[in-house]
Amino acid sequence: MDALKQGWFSEINELWPGISLSLEVKQVLHRERSKYQDVLVVETKSHGRALILDGIIQCVESDEFSYQEMIAYLPLCSHPSPKKVLIVGGGDGGVAREVAKHPGVESIIQVEIDDVVIAVSKKYLPFMGRGLEHPKLTLNVGDGFEFMKQHKGEFDIIITDSCDPVGPAESLFQSSYFALMKSALKPGGLICSQAGTAWANLNFVQQTLQYCRTVFPICSYGIASVPTYPTGQIGFVLGSLNQQTNFKNPERIFTDQELELMEMRYYSDAVHRAAFELPRFIEKSLRPESIANPPSTSAQSK
Structure with missing residues (x-):
């Protein structure tokens, strides 16, 4: 202040x-x-x-599209037929705006705990808030944990667009949350969660990926550039119940004309593949054996 x-x-x-x-x-x-x-x-x-x-x-406003497109399309394009999507968080509407563009998606359920964020975004941030009014979307104000407990085996994809692990978002970065997401997925379903930046919070990224690995047989960590985030980068943890999933190779590839019609400004199949090509120190630190025995560090986790 x-x-x-x-x-x-x-x-x-x-x-x-x-x-x-x-x-x-x-x-x-x-x-x-x-x-x-x-x-x-x-x-x-x-x-x-x-x-x-x-x-x-x-x-x-100047760079939000990079985050919104990547947290939406890394999982969407890694699933062979994403029809029903759950968004947990995302009260600004940006993720809903992007998910709704996918031609295969038939319905989107969103659960946001803070109705003030929804109201403020609709009023002051219409470039994102318009996503909250898309006809594919059903918006619920409430707790994502409680919602998933009541909706088992319903979703092809669950996207967690959360704040950092403080306040109401803290519970979204715990192992129990990944297990709950698994229970709400259909067979072969995918999840994608915001997972911080390895440049400032490597321990946090390791921990979040490890939580994912205890639940999902296929897991990965991808990155995107967002200049107004700390270190200019953000990462995503992805998990799949489908043993055949290869997050580095998208199942759905849009033509350049399709990307133009979808008003995509950051995502493409080439960017999708590049998101999983990590700097060597990050790639090494996220190997299962490295997470099992993480090096001591004074850096704080996110």
């Missing part, structure tokens, strides 16, 4: 010690404490509008 008084918002958090990203702010559009978290929307000078929850940047 002190930074805002000087015309800048600075994201300072112990989740990424020693790193801060700052956005020059033209105007504060909305500030509110919901039942779960602090909700802030600002108009930045150079990057459009930004949604900030509990002091952490969630999405910025």
Whole structure:
């Protein structure tokens, strides 16, 4: 808040010690404490509008599409026939907007716990909030855990678009959550969850991938560039119940014309494959034997 008084918002958090990203702010559009978290929307000078929850940047208009497209299409294009999709979180509407573009998807169920995020996104972030009003979508305000307990074996894909593991999102980064997602999937189903950046939180990425491996026979970790996130990168943990899944090779490849009609700005089949080509130190650290015996480190996990 002190930074805002000087015309800048600075994201300072112990989740990424020693790193801060700052956005020059033209105007504060909305500030509110919901039942779960602090909700802030600002108009930045150079990057459009930004949604900030509990002091952490969630999405910025200039680059949000890279995150939304990748968390949606890495799993969508790894499944041979994704018809029914569950989104947990994603109250800004960006993931729903992207999933709805896939021609094979017939229905989308979304469960978001914070109705304030939904209302604010519809009002101030229409470039994403419009996804919440797509005819394929059924939106529920509630707890994703409780919803999945009541909907066993229903979904082809479950996408978890969560905040970082603080506040209401903390439970989405625990082993019990991966087991619950498995129970809500159809045979051969896939999951994809936001999983942080290895540059700042390698221990957290290792832990999240290990949780996935205890439940799913096929798992992987992919990355995307998002300039306004800490370190400029975000990662995703993916798991599949289908032993034949190869996340590096997409099942569905869209033509350039199809990508244009879908208004895709980041994702392509080439970018899909590249997402799983990791720097050597990350690839080594995520091998099963490395996670079983992680090196000691003073870096904080996310």
